[in-house]
Amino acid sequence: MITPSAETPQDGPSTRTMTVAQALTTFLANQWTVDGEVRERTIAGTFGIFGHGNVAGIGQALLQLDTEQPGLMPYHQARNEQAMVHQAVGYARMRRRRATYAATASVGPGAANMLTGAALATANRLPVLLLPSDTFATRVADPVLQQLEHPHDLGLQVTDAFRPVSRFFDRVQRPEQLFSIALAAMRVLTDPAETGAVTIALPEDVQAETIEVPVEFLQPREWHVRRPLAEPEELARAVEAIRGATAPFIVAGGGVLYSGAEDALRALVEATGIPVGATQAGVGSLAWDHPQYLGGVGATGSTASNRLAADADVVIGIGTRYSDFTTASRSAFQRPGVRFVNINVASFDAYKHGSQLPVIADARRALDALATELAGWRVDESYADRVAAEKAEWDAVVDRALAPSGAELPGQAEIIGAVLAASDPTDVLVQAAGALPGDLHKLWRVRDPLGYHVEYAFSTMGYEIAGGLGVRRAAPDRDVLVMVGDGSYLMLHTELVTAVAEGLKIVVVLVQNHGYASIGHLSETVGSDRYGTKYRRQDTAAPDFAEEQYLPIDLAANARSYGVDVIEVRPGPDVVRDLERAVRDAKASSRTTLVHVDADPLLYAPDGEGWWDVPVAEQSTLPSTQQARADYERQRTAQRPLLG
Structure with a gap:
């Protein structure tokens, strides 16, 4: 009050x-x-x-x-x-x-x-x-x-x-x-x-x-804080477009959460049946198991969101800045004549994609107004059935991805599954860079509006531990689960000392990939064969550090030297269950704890049918680059100017 x-x-x-x-x-x-x-x-x-x-x-x-x-x-x-x-x-x-x-x-x-x-x-x-x-x-x-x-x-x-x-x-x-x-x-x-x-x-x-x-x-x-109402004329044009749509689709961005609009969004989609895909900042706008929530959208999104987005005739962007990951580098929305209703407090974002239907307003107030104006209107039953079918198919894909495989070294999806199983609904997952943001966007099942905290506008290596401390300061009654790869950990881990000094408890799950897993995978797709992405001893005959001799680093010992409690999860057929137990033990502790687990960086999360534009060399003597360029030319044909 x-x-x-x-x-x-x-x-x-x-x-x-x-x-x-x-x-x-x-x-x-x-x-x-x-x-x-x-x-x-x-x-x-x-x-x-x-x-x-x-x-x-x-x-x-x-x-x-x-x-x-x-x-x-x-x-x-x-x-x-x-x-x-x-x-x-x-x-x-x-x-x-x-x-x-x-x-x-x-x-x-x-x-x-x-x-x-x-x-x-x-x-x-x-x-x-x-x-x-x-x-x-x-x-x-x-x-x-x-x-x-x-x-x-x-x-x-x-x-x-x-x-x-x-x-x-x-x-x-x-x-x-x-x-x-x-x-x-x-x-x-x-x-x-x-x-x-x-x-x-x-x-x-x-x-x-x-x-x-x-x-x-x-x-x-x-x-x-200003919470502006929509201009009546802007709102009326948006309502007319939505009422005339046969395949509307909502892109929920961070603005939904910053304006406290998650309840208003839920009320609108339950009344209308419009499906929702979330940006990285918008995850939490709806709980993962809500019937209208199809998961992440775009380059790291789900098949459910991306298939509905591709066929949408009206895209309703709420509090999103439409980054290239959200639009799959402008390949996500494929329907000819697709129109964009962009609800945003900033006119700069409301007019993106050449939208002629901007609604410059606070997300919560705009959603409340839309709910009133769309009263009695609902998507066709056939479209609703498709939404349900796509969601069920993707949920089954995620179930399989999160399940333990029994391998000595788990893939990142299995690691996410273990952390998720050990978490409570109000826990806050913190992440920022590497392969984890993409996999979490697809696989993390958020149950609380503020339970997913992935910094992906700048995707800054080193954000995770410091950002996690900021989250803990803001929400001392929640457990903060920081997931970080070894590449990002090595960039900026010293704030663990701050956690110890101030008694700020966070749980850090350090995924050891022995290199830059995300860029390594990207390097393969653009024909660069993981050049310079592995943490290995340098061989003067192979200056790209491609030798398979790992460096003798001990990041668990590094964390322990700061006064942090450390749980090391050893490779083996029960590694995923051991990891889940370790995270539960860390949550039960009153002290900052780092859980260290080795991963297989070559095991990938399921494909969500998204794409990201990373140009490939037009000219090369390397067969891998030549093949990557051919693939790139084929994928680039799906890009569109997206003028609404």
Whole structure:
């Protein structure tokens, strides 16, 4: 429930003398997001790694604030600047974009290390607040340690690299600029149509400068989430198109979950019989066993979704940005004259595919309106029968894929089956990169709207553990199951130390493939024969690391060295059952536990009849590449401009 704003009458001075950093941190601690009946802090806390640039500015301000008002702005350590941002993203997604964290880094490499996280946040349309430090605004000590120097532009610095990967960027070059910059940043953070990485660059001298701060700037301030209604004319055109459809199909994106529209979606499809396929971000919009839910759609989708999508005459996209995986590189929707009803809070996405039927509105409110306008209308019985038949066929395929095979080394599908069997409905599955996202999109049977957390807009290797910690912070009453391949684990595993330091329990299932399984498979399909994708000892006679001698790495020992509990599941005919037991034991523990299991990377999940456009060399002396090019030319004929 909403609690009254904590504003108090200003009986005292109208201003306070503070440093810029003190004013900013106090301001951030008093920002509130209001979404209907929900009111929560917009900035739940601050992650920080300190160095020259922020240790005397933001660092001092956080210490002072925590000393004077403990708990008002919690501070958390991190082991990598990129991981700080991933934690904030994981938290923001789990809180349906109503709250996030700030992240502060030092000048130069500390700031640059946040760039990948910023791009991830913006690609996923998820709010994070980045506070990278900058070099002296006065240039009195120019150049300083870690400063870039460009003779053609002396003002160009590392923080300028945040411009293309941020939804908002500004630099506080004078203390007086803080007020307008901070307010503008909050507007973007809390705007569903604009949100992403918000970056405020802070020169190290400006952070420590004094400014007279109006008291009202420091008072609690509410940011009400906009949930716009559809324009009547737009809604009427969409309703007319749907009523005239013989084979409508819904693409449910992340916007369904961010607007809390899963109940509205369920009510609409139960009344109309329209089938639903989900994007990676939209998984959870319906439970896996709902009669209208056909699974993932697109390049990593199910046969059920992809067959219905191919024949759809009206595609209803709800909160989706239509990535190439969702559209199978524009080969998914094959029916001549197919039209797109695109419901999205952002007009940029609503008009995609040349749609002439955009509905620029909040997903939940648009779905409620559609349900009213479509009352009494339902798909034909023959179409409903086809939906049921396709779903039953795909469910049987998944049953077989998830079942133990008895092999010494399990395939990834069997591993997913074991983790799924050990999980509870409210557990949150976290993943991001490699072969796992595609297999999970096909095979994971989600039972809770927030139970599937796969970062696939940027598909960042290394996101999983840090993102899982963010999820755990946002939902301390849920178990967080992080699945990660060895390639992604090696990219960024140090936040396991954060889990131990703060007692944040997550369960990490580390799938050992001895290389990059996903890109290895892709490499085969494009005729590159897994070149450079195996973790092997280098043989000077075979510079592609193709030798079959594995590296003597021990990732279980690595995790154990951080203070994490480790369960090693040994190969054997009962490996899948042993893995399920290990995950159950890890869930029962109060400590972070890593479960290590070896896998056969050459055993693949069932095909969902999707395609992904990865160009193949037009000219090659290699027979494998020549064959791959011929296959590519054949598959590319299915691509369409998709103009609605």
